[in-house]
Amino acid sequence: MNCIVKRAVATLVAATGLGLAMPAVAAAEAPAGLPSARHASCPFHRIDMGSGGHIIYSECHPPSGVQVSGTIWDDKADGHCAMVEVNFNHGGYRYMKVCGKGNHKDFHWSQGGATDAYVTGRIV
Numbered sequence: 001m002n003c004i005v006k007r008a009v010a011t012l013v014a015a016t017g018l019g020l021a022m023p024a025v026a027a028a029e030a031p032a033g034l035p036s037a038r039h040a041s042c043p044f045h046r047i048d049m050g051s052g053g054h055i056i057y058s059e060c061h062p063p064s065g066v067q068v069s070g071t072i073w074d075d076k077a078d079g080h081c082a083m084v085e086v087n088f089n090h091g092g093y094r095y096m097k098v099c100g101k102g103n104h105k106d107f108h109w110s111q112g113g114a115t116d117a118y119v120t121g122r123i124v
Contacts, residue, residue: 044070047121051075053082053098055121057107065112068094068119077101083124088114097124 042060049055057070066088074082081099084107086092092111098104111117 045119047084047119049082049121049123052078052080052123053121055082055084055119057084057119059117059119061115065110066114066117067108067110068117069106069108071104071106072096072098072121073104074098074100074102080123083122085120085122087118087120089116089118090114 042058044056044058047055047057053072053074053076055070055072057068060067060069068086070084072082072084074080077100081097083095083097085095086109088111090111090113092109092114094107094109096105096107
């Protein structure tokens with residue numbers, strides 16, 4: 001299952017209360033081990049990938065580019081892995097997989113010159 005989240009869309013969903021219509025995307029609290037969002041331009045978001053995994057991340061926009069930081073979890077012992085992908089609008093691409101129920105990994109990626117990032121979660 002692919003769940004694409006753009007910061008502006010997630011913010012709109014939270015602001016308009018449409019989160020019930022899009023259960024795969026929700027505002028989230030900072031996970032343990034990650035700093036809380038410093039200001040409104042760096043809110044935390046959650047992507048649920050069915051029962052197979054989830055991602056909690058923040059997307060920040062400092063003057064130098066875009067930063068995406070978070071944690072990805074594999075939630076199911078099914079032989080599959082949870083994967084997070086980030087496509088920055090200036091061509092940068094990063095990904096990470098985590099395998100094995102209960103396992104998780106932190107990610108911290110930035111792209112100078114970018115103005116936005118698209119975060120995707122899926123089971124592979």
